[in-house]
Amino acid sequence: NAGVTQTPKFRVLKTGQSMTLLCAQDMNHEYMYWYRQDPGMGLRLIHYSVGEGTTAKGEVPDGYNVSRLKKQNFLLGLESAAPSQTSVYFCASSYDGDFYEQYFGPGTRLTVT
Amino acid sequence: AQRVTQPEKLLSVFKGAPVELKCNYSYSGSPELFWYVQYSRQRLQLLLRHISRESIKGFTADLNKGETSFHLKKPFAQEEDSAMYYCAPHNTDKLIFGTGTRLQVFP
Numbered sequence: 001n002a003g004v005t006q007t008p009k010f011r012v013l014k015t016g017q018s019m020t021l022l023c024a025q026d027m028n029h030e031y032m033y034w035y036r037q038d039p040g041m042g043l044r045l046i047h048y049s050v051g052e053g054t055t056a057k058g059e060v061p062d063g064y065n066v067s068r069l070k071k072q073n074f075l076l077g078l079e080s081a082a083p084s085q086t087s088v089y090f091c092a093s094s095y096d097g098d099f100y101e102q103y104f105g106p107g108t109r110l111t112v113t
Numbered sequence: 114a115q116r117v118t119q120p121e122k123l124l125s126v127f128k129g130a131p132v133e134l135k136c137n138y139s140y141s142g143s144p145e146l147f148w149y150v151q152y153s154r155q156r157l158q159l160l161l162r163h164i165s166r167e168s169i170k171g172f173t174a175d176l177n178k179g180e181t182s183f184h185l186k187k188p189f190a191q192e193e194d195s196a197m198y199y200c201a202p203h204n205t206d207k208l209i210f211g212t213g214t215r216l217q218v219f220p
Contacts, residue, residue: 033207040122042199042212043157050206058207090157102149102208104157 001026004105006091012111013081021076021108023091031094032074033058033102034066036087043090049074081112115140117202119211126190127219134185134214136174136200144202146183148174149210151197160185160198170194190218 007022023032030051035043035058045058049068063085065077074093078085088109092102116139126132138144146163161169163176163183174185183200195218201208 031206035210040212042119043210045207045209048207056206059209092157101159101162106156 003027004091004093004103006105006108008108009106010109012113014113015082017081018077018079019081021089023074023076023105024072025093025103026072027093027103028071029093029095031096032068033092034074034076035090035092036060037090038087046076083112086110086112115204115209117200117209117211119200119214121214122212123215123217125217125219128192129189132187132190132194132216134198134216136183136185136211138181138183138202140181140202140204143178144204146174146176147201147203147208148185149199149201151199153196192218192220194218
């Protein structure tokens, strides 16, 4: 099993450009999450999904959109990138939202110039 | 407001010294609590969770409901313990991560 994979690993965008980050998991997990990690800020939840076809806002959702059309995939979109969105983005999944472990992807390093 | 605080950004110790990484939370109800760890060039991964009452890699964490703390402890630190540690209370379908503490263990 590959676990949680993220595409791409690195990306540089110019301000105003758009892009989509793909997260895929092969563990048949119901819950999926997108975080951003910034120095001194820890991990902050952007959006999450409790099942196929559902999405919900996290702590810092502004400037991002998500979709969960298939259970195994969770897409994070930036419609008009801003320098403040320069960060490392992590995807995670879990079997359940209660007390189950979250499994993390390797991260995507995004730079917006 | 629900909040988790890890007061130390960096904790440096020598090999063999005891380690305590502090975590305080401000939550309504009784959240489940987790510690996650990120070693250099590795993915973030679960270290331990309160509900399991387990000791992983020599680490333990005691929940003190009176002080609303969930400090992570290890009696004798090893160089391979050097990593970033995150305390994460669970809140209705999601984890809320603290800002993390970087542990450096010197030889």
